[in-house]
Amino acid sequence: MTKKKTTKKAAKKAAKKTTGKTTKKATKKTxxxxxxKTTKKAxxxxxxxxxxxxxxxxESTAIVNIKSRYEHFINGEFVAPESGKxxxxxxxxxTEVLSKVAVGNEKDVDKAVKAARKALNGTWGQMxxxxxxxxxxxxxxxxxxxAREFAVLETLDGGKPIKESRDVDIPLAAAHFFYYAGWADxxxxxxxxxxxxxxxxxxxxxxxxxxxxxxAWKLAxxxxxxxxxxxxxxxxxxxxxxxxxEVLQEAELPAGVVNIVTGAxxxxxxxxxxxxxxxxxxxxxxxxxxxxAKAISGTNKKLTLELGGKSANIIYxxxxxxxxxxxxxxxxxxxxxxxxCAGSRVLVEESIADTFMKKLKKRMQQxxxxxxxxxxxxxxAINSKEQLDKIKELVAKGKTEGGEFHEADxxxxxxxxxxxxxxxxxQSASGTISRVEVFGPVLSIQTFRTxxxxxxxxxxxxxxxxxxxxxxxxxxxxxxxxGLKAGVIWANTYNKFDPTSPFGGFFESGYGREGGLQGLLPxxxxx
Amino acid sequence: xxxxxxxxxxxxxxxVRTESGRSYSFNVAGKDTQFARLCQASKKxxxxxxxxxxxxFKSWSSKSAxxxxxxxxxxxxMTEGKRxxxxxxxxxxxxxxxxxxxxxxxKAIDTFVYYAGFCDKFxxxxxxxxxxxxxxxxxxxxxGVGVTTLIEDDKFDFNSLIDSICSILTGGNSVIVxxxxxxxxxxxxxxxxxxTSDVPGGVINILSGHLDELSEVIAEHREVRSVSFQSTRxxxxxxxxxxxxxxxxxxxxxxxxxxxxxxILSFVEYKTVWHPVGY
Numbered sequence: 075m076t077k078k079k080t081t082k083k084a085a086k087k088a089a090k091k092t093t094g095k096t097t098k099k100a101t102k103k104t105x106x107x108x109x110x111k112t113t114k115k116a117x118x119x120x121x122x123x124x125x126x127x128x129x130x131x132x133e134s135t136a137i138v139n140i141k142s143r144y145e146h147f148i149n150g151e152f153v154a155p156e157s158g159k160x161x162x163x164x165x166x167x168x169t170e171v172l173s174k175v176a177v178g179n180e181k182d183v184d185k186a187v188k189a190a191r192k193a194l195n196g197t198w199g200q201m202x203x204x205x206x207x208x209x210x211x212x213x214x215x216x217x218x219x220x221a222r223e224f225a226v227l228e229t230l231d232g233g234k235p236i237k238e239s240r241d242v243d244i245p246l247a248a249a250h251f252f253y254y255a256g257w258a259d260x261x262x263x264x265x266x267x268x269x270x271x272x273x274x275x276x277x278x279x280x281x282x283x284x285x286x287x288x289x290a291w292k293l294a295x296x297x298x299x300x301x302x303x304x305x306x307x308x309x310x311x312x313x314x315x316x317x318x319x320e321v322l323q324e325a326e327l328p329a330g331v332v333n334i335v336t337g338a339x340x341x342x343x344x345x346x347x348x349x350x351x352x353x354x355x356x357x358x359x360x361x362x363x364x365x366x367a368k369a370i371s372g373t374n375k376k377l378t379l380e381l382g383g384k385s386a387n388i389i390y391x392x393x394x395x396x397x398x399x400x401x402x403x404x405x406x407x408x409x410x411x412x413x414x415c416a417g418s419r420v421l422v423e424e425s426i427a428d429t430f431m432k433k434l435k436k437r438m439q440q441x442x443x444x445x446x447x448x449x450x451x452x453x454x455a456i457n458s459k460e461q462l463d464k465i466k467e468l469v470a471k472g473k474t475e476g477g478e479f480h481e482a483d484x485x486x487x488x489x490x491x492x493x494x495x496x497x498x499x500x501q502s503a504s505g506t507i508s509r510v511e512v513f514g515p516v517l518s519i520q521t522f523r524t525x526x527x528x529x530x531x532x533x534x535x536x537x538x539x540x541x542x543x544x545x546x547x548x549x550x551x552x553x554x555x556x557g558l559k560a561g562v563i564w565a566n567t568y569n570k571f572d573p574t575s576p577f578g579g580f581f582e583s584g585y586g587r588e589g590g591l592q593g594l595l596p597x598x599x600x601x
Numbered sequence: 602x603x604x605x606x607x608x609x610x611x612x613x614x615x616x617v618r619t620e621s622g623r624s625y626s627f628n629v630a631g632k633d634t635q636f637a638r639l640c641q642a643s644k645k646x647x648x649x650x651x652x653x654x655x656x657x658f659k660s661w662s663s664k665s666a667x668x669x670x671x672x673x674x675x676x677x678x679m680t681e682g683k684r685x686x687x688x689x690x691x692x693x694x695x696x697x698x699x700x701x702x703x704x705x706x707x708k709a710i711d712t713f714v715y716y717a718g719f720c721d722k723f724x725x726x727x728x729x730x731x732x733x734x735x736x737x738x739x740x741x742x743x744x745g746v747g748v749t750t751l752i753e754d755d756k757f758d759f760n761s762l763i764d765s766i767c768s769i770l771t772g773g774n775s776v777i778v779x780x781x782x783x784x785x786x787x788x789x790x791x792x793x794x795x796x797t798s799d800v801p802g803g804v805i806n807i808l809s810g811h812l813d814e815l816s817e818v819i820a821e822h823r824e825v826r827s828v829s830f831q832s833t834r835x836x837x838x839x840x841x842x843x844x845x846x847x848x849x850x851x852x853x854x855x856x857x858x859x860x861x862x863x864x865i866l867s868f869v870e871y872k873t874v875w876h877p878v879g880y
Contacts, residue, residue, distance in 0.1 A: 249734070266726060268863070364846050371842035379849075555874050565876040572733035576741050576873050581826070582849045590731055592741060592871050600863050 128442065131449040133236045138226045143174045144312065146182055146336060147319035149189035150329030156181040161309060161338070166233035167446050167455035167490040175312045178337035183304065183344040186333035190275045190302040191350055193330030198302055199272075201328075203259035210255030210297060212325040217248040217290075220321065224314055228286055229446045231313040233455030233491070234409050236447050246571055247290035250589075253573035254294035257594055261299065264591055270598040272300035273376055274352030277345040279366075280315075281358045282308035282457050283412040283513075288357050289315050291588045293332060294573075296355070299597035302331050306345055308358075309338040310458050346370060353377070355596070357414070360511075360537070360582050378586030378596045380414065380578055382511040383539030386532035387417035387568065388554065390525075391425045393544035397566065399433045402517070405542060405568040407441060407495050410453055411515040412461070414583075415540035417568050419508060420497075421528050424521040431499065431519070438482040438495050445487065453515060456491040465493055465514035468506060472516075477501035503534060511537070525550065529557040538580025542568045561587070607638040610646060610809065611792035613653030614802020619646050619810075627786050630696030637694075637786040642779070642810035644818040650777045650806040651824050654748045657803030658775040662745050666721035673720060673767060675798040677713035680706065686790045691759070694785040708760040715860045716767035723771065723865050731873070741873045745773030746851055747826035749868055750819050754781030754812050754832030760859065762787075765829050766805065768856075768864035774827070775804045779819070781812040781832060812837060820844035827851035827868055 143160060145152040160174035176182075193199070198206070217224065221244045228239040261270055276296050280288040285307060296303050307315035319334050335341055339362075346354055346369050353376040356366050360381040367377060387405050389398045405417025422430050446454030456462040473479055481496040497517035498507045507518045522528040532541055540562040543554050551565045561579040564570060571577065576587035586596045607624055609616040621643035629636045661669070680687070684706050691702040724743050731739040749769045753762050762778075769776045780788055788809050795805045808815075812832065819825060820841040828850060830838045842852045853867045 266862075268861070360849075364849070367846040367849070368843060371846060372839045374854075551876070555872070561870065561872060563872060563874045565874060567737065567875055567877050570733070570735065570737065570875050572731070572735070572739070574731040575733050575739050575875070576729075576731070576871050578871070580746075580870050585849070585851065587871050590741065590873075591729055592727075595866075600857075 128450045130445070132445065132447045133226060133229075133240075133449055135226055135230065135447065137223045138230065140173050140227070140230070140313070144176060144316045144336070146176050146178060146186070147316065147322075147332075147334040148182070148186045149192075149333065150323065150327075152319070153185075155179070163231060163310065163312060165230050166457055167487070169490055172231060173313065175309070175316070175336045178306070178335035178341035178344070180344045182335050182337075183341065183348055186304040186335050187275060187277075187345075187348050187350050189330035189333050190304050193328060194272070194275060194302040197328040198331045199300065203261060203300070206297065206300060207255045207258030209325060209327050210251050210258060210294060213321060213327070214248045214251035214255060216321045216324055217244065217251065217318075221245065221248065224286060224317060226447075227317055228314050229454070232282060232285060232311045233446050233457050234412075235451040235454040237449055237451070238409060238454075242571075243284055243287045246573070247287045250287075250290040250294045250573040254298035254594070257295075258298040258300075261594075261598065264594050265598060265600055269601040271601065273597055273599050274301060275350060276301045276303050276353045276355060276597070277348065277351040278303055278305045279342045279345065279354070279356045279358065280305065280307055282310040283409060283414070285311040286314040286318060289318055292355055292357070295588070295594050296597050297331065299594060301353075301597055304333045304335060304345055304351070306335055306337065306342050309336070312336040343369070351375060353597075356380070363584060376596065378588070379584035380586075380588060381537075381539075381582065381584040382513075383414050383416070383537045383579060383583050384419055384509065384511055384535045385415055385417050385537070385540040385542070385560065386419045386421050386558075387542035388522075388528045388532060388544065389420065389422040389426070389430060390528075390543075390545040390547075390550065391423040392546050392550075394546060394566070395426065395430065395433065398544040399430065399437050401542060401544060401566070401568045402434060403437055403441070406517045407453055407515050408569050410456055410493070412457055412513055413569065415562060415569065415577075416513075417540070417542050418512065418517060419532075420517060420519045421522050421531055422519060423528075424523050427521045434497070435480060435482075438480075438497075439484065441482060441484060441495055443484050443486050443492055443494060453495060456493050456514065459491055461513065462491040462493060465512055465516065468510060468512050468514075469496065469516055472498050472501070472505065472507040475501055475505045475507075477505070503531065509535070525554060529554060533557075533559045536582040539583035540564065540579070605635060605637060606789075607640065608786050608789040608809065610640050610642055611788065611795065611805075611807040612646065612650045613657075613806065614796065616792065616796075619643055620649075621645070625782070627694065629693055637789070639786060639788065639809040642808035642815065644815065646808060646810075647777065647779075647815055647818055648822070650808060651748055651822055653803035654775040654777055654806055655824050657801055658745065658747055660801050661770075661775055661804045662773040666724070669771070669773070670717050670720035672798055672800050673713055673717035673770065676794055676800070677710050677717065679794040679798050680710050680713060683790050683794060687787075690785065690787060690790065695757075705759045709763040712760055712763045712767055712860060716771045716865075719862075719865065720771050723862060726862060727866055727869075728871075733875075736878045738876045738878050739873065741871050743772075743869045744872055746868050746870050747774060748824055749774045749776050749827040749829060750825050751776050751778045751829045752781065752812060752816075752819070752832050753778065753784055754834060755783035756833050757784045759787065761831060761856075764859045764864065765831055765856070769829060769868050770800075770805065772865050772868040774868050777806045777808065777825075779812065779815060780807065780809045783832075784809070816841050817844060820850070821848070823848045825850060827853060829853045829867070831855050
């Protein structure tokens, strides 16, 4: 406290000095430095005079040793792909090739499924829940201890800001293993009054937006429940899953319990089609989710899907507006908008719409888009050229459909895949940006007049993943939450995740939940 | 001379004939004598039932759990009152003995009572307050998936039918029951139980008809959020699963056990709400 007061005084003094015309260049510099550190009040005196930028604050990449080539992880060992083929994985912020990753085919998948089956019938299947749990605790701990290594690799391979991989992805991934570890010897409490057994061999296919975190979401409950797994990471972002394989080795997890086969869509299709897989769990787009559901419709394979969304973020006129603006920024620009539950449709009450938009524009202007390895970066690189092209195409289409388009006038790097944050306001509910999941930093804004209208508009989508509500009135929040058809509702907050909190959607946003007690159930077969 | 009636469909709380003007006969067990005529519901009848069921879902799901519980208990009471009608129907149309018919009705009544007592409890067992690491109050609440279609066809089992109806209603859903060709003329007394149990019109609709004719429209209808498939015809189930992937319907296979929590949880969605805690 004392320190703060002193600085405040010094700043005022400095500000005064600067106003008195007696200063020399050197004094100006000192004053600028002090003002920079001080409160808003002090800054407001002379804010216009000092245009300053952040210095680069890059996280070191020295902690990561990226190999020139990565193999599949099958039966506890790294093995070369049957086809001998490898694909490149790039850093989307620089477009440089980081490494080569094995391309899996049916033979690789078959080897992995056989290893998983063997482990299920052998060591893992016969192990007590308590022992299984100890392996999961061990994995969680190693992840925590190697957290920075994972964070740096995640950002290099995927383009997300280091502050997000460091503060969100990796700690949450470790927390998921920690949480489900404790379930392994308490399964009987998950199905009160019944007996349950593991489903069997699970094929898990995960996306590129939260690579390690999605691997943890999938693996932790499956293993806690006693299943064995064949995991296929996204082809754009396989590296942290393969580093996780090293952690599994370090944790001495029995061979075959987790197998990782890398590759693109064909590899995923081979896994889905394999006759000895008992369950498929997929996170990704609704289109691919439907293809998977079709592919296994003739079988008795179990299925959980965590798919897309077009989640509404409702702002009532009695909301704490500055907080709501922060929530909207976090809702749509977190992870470049590559978030299935992104708050991509703002519904703002008409009476405050103008003020809201003014504040939003100002806040968007302060976003720093650029080097994901920089600790001050808010919006990193778009994950791939393909995704950047898709975003650009949707934005171009949106521009032809009327309404207001606003893009923050911020600098973006000339190299790599970057996209300025933007919004479309007052477009029709049937417009492209109001309906289609952009999966990028592009927001749609519409207005409403009554709570019923807000709920109707929010529910006017085939999706049902998440929604946000901003209001200072508790009863209004609860009534709105009851009316919204979505699996996750954030009231006066947004994009919060926790291993104890079930996540997943209604309708075309998928089947089943991940996280919490409810996230354990899809991996159990009640007798 | 005996008056043989045509048993009507039950849609939106009203007894109606099929708009298609078709019917089929159901014979007395082991004989060529007709027991009753049943309406052969058309695709249009099904769509009408969905429309009515959609509106009813709102009113049913917003009723208090206590109220739903009392209505399910009322169904048990009304079934008891119609016991003799059900029993003679099972004896005449299915060839059951008096003892078997009585046991069928006894079990069904017990099932109504079982689920009546579950309406205001399953939320506490399967819902949760989640201890997230942060200053948030976080809870998972359970609600019905929406309009559900229940398909009962061959291998008619009265108790299994009542179990499925109850588990769907207990979850807060509305239901359209399709009694396929393999089912006896149970529609009549069952619909009368529903009509006199204070359940709002449209919450339960009962159709008689041919599964092969209606399976496609059921699978493709976007407003039908879930299907409970109690028939043994796996070929139809798989075809329906394929057809319904576009609207991502929840396709629920034949249940393994009766009178249990899992049956209710097959027809619910979990909704998790976060709110900050602070001054």
